[in-house]
Amino acid sequence: MKINASVSIERWPVAGAFIISRGAKTHVDVVQCELTDGHFTGRAEATPIYYEGESAEKCAEQILQFVAEHPDLDRAIVLQNKPRGAARNALDCALWDLECRKTDKPLWQLAGLPEPAPLTTAFTISLGEPAIMEAEARKAAAKGHGLLKLKLSGQDDHARVAAVHRGAPAARLIVDANESWNDLDIAAEAARLAQYAVELIEQPVSAGRDHLLSGVRSPVPLCADESCHTSADVERIAPFYDAVNIKLDKAGGLTEAMAIAHAAQAADLKIMVGCMLSTSLGIKPAYALAQLAQWVDLDGPLLLARDRPDGFQFDSGIISPAG
Template sequence: MSLRISAAIERWPVAGQFIIARGAKTYVDVLVVAVSDGSHVGLGEGTAIYYRGETAENCLAQVETILPVLEPLDTDEARKQVQFLLPAGAARNALDCALWDLAAKAAGQPVWRLAGLLAQPRPLTTAFTISLGDAAVMEADAAKAAAQGFSLLKLKLTGEGDYARVAAVKSGAPEARLIVDANESWGHLDIAAEAASLATLGVEMIEQPVPAGQDSLLAGVRSPLPVVADESCHSAADVARLAPYYDGINIKLDKAGGLTEALKLAEAAEAAGMKIMVGCMLSTSLGIAPAFCVAQGADWVDLDGPALLAEDRPDGFVFADGMVSADK
């Protein structure tokens, strides 16, 4: 059996703006890969990890470069080879997930069953991201999100004025659970003191306070809140290095390079006694579908990528009452 593989870039507008400490986005370009065995077509989507120098264009080029190697193979062998032919990142994610989807369709089974889940994935409470902005703007955005039913809010922070931002969000959505993403901006701060102050506002977790590669800044830090690695953690091989400094990891399939590595990453984190968050980049429902399987065992779920877009794919995930669900 041989494969036919195609890849293309799609542009999806963001609802308003998505703002973090590194800048703002008004759209996201995603890489979509389609793999056919002649009878079935598997689809996968990846969003470039921009802080690692990826673009949708260079991810597309990565896929196109290895097509002559993959197309003569069968589905299982192609997925094995992709793990070695491409580095962890969005290109490998899109290919890997397309091959999982193709294998599932060919077998007449859902991806979750092939991935080893014992039961059909259930709806999950997902965080909704409150973009970085002035405290008053974030307060208004939080109130709007709460009115839409989101009960878990993830705040983007910047290392300056963070307490005021969190306090404003708490005022706008007093019943919501809060987690924060420092996006590597706290390297110059007293992290324990920052965490303690945010704990008084009900924050329950801090994501990536220090720059990736400077994780040892967390050595000896006694944070009253769990600290989760995001930009510092990409593959299962990172877990042993990060375990002394972090309480958990954020698994994103675009970072890990696909569902294959994400499952290994979850297993490694569980073995190390670390908490698990499953997140996503800006993406459509095609992008979060395999992550939804991994998220079934997570402590925190942040799969709001499609909810942040102006529109999603037809028959995408349902976001209602703060939950993400595959039920149509």
């Protein structure tokens, strides 16, 4: 059956500023994709991966062009003919949503995932001076967030983590090095952070330089993010990491994200499910996949100044569907 597409680009303001080692963001542009067969409509949202050269305009154009070239669209066609990235994520997830509406079945059931239950999600503390991060951690803890994710830069990281621990001494911590530890003694750095309840270190080295982790005995599990985009990457990175962070925009949709999760499980890697800055529409399929994860980082909507009216509920660090 012929599929028609419509896309729109939406700009959502960030609450304050979202700061990582690559820079600060005060807003995020997302692409909303709707696919219809004339009777039912599936809807999805994707966030362009700016550090890979994507933009909302490019993604919107790619979606419309792809649907025009493949009128008998289905997920297999998308997976086989569209490179990974935000445009494919929007197409894949909109097709999943379309199938949900056509069959009147929930996503988890169609995808063969566990029935969703509320989950603890990390809350991100942006990169900043230690005193600022300490204050932000104290505010987050006061709101009930028991799992915090810190953005680091490779400089003064110990001071930043110590400050956050002072601000939220009972919180569990994840740190995201954002590829900044290439020139550091990673095992020693991890040992310094272990005393502060850090339980996961994301992407300590640059993607493509994972060999720097060979032989490293870290007291804290190491998690691949930028080093793992698709299921084909899992075998390559498995010798160097203990876990993998799966993001739907990075993988190019729920279909490939599930393949990564199954490959990770087969390789005895733990799973983290994360997200880009996005509204609740963007993390809806990721929430279904996150039922398989040991760590969940789906705070994208919480970092915005506002969310969609039918968005997820966030209560004391717990994410659950609205209603």
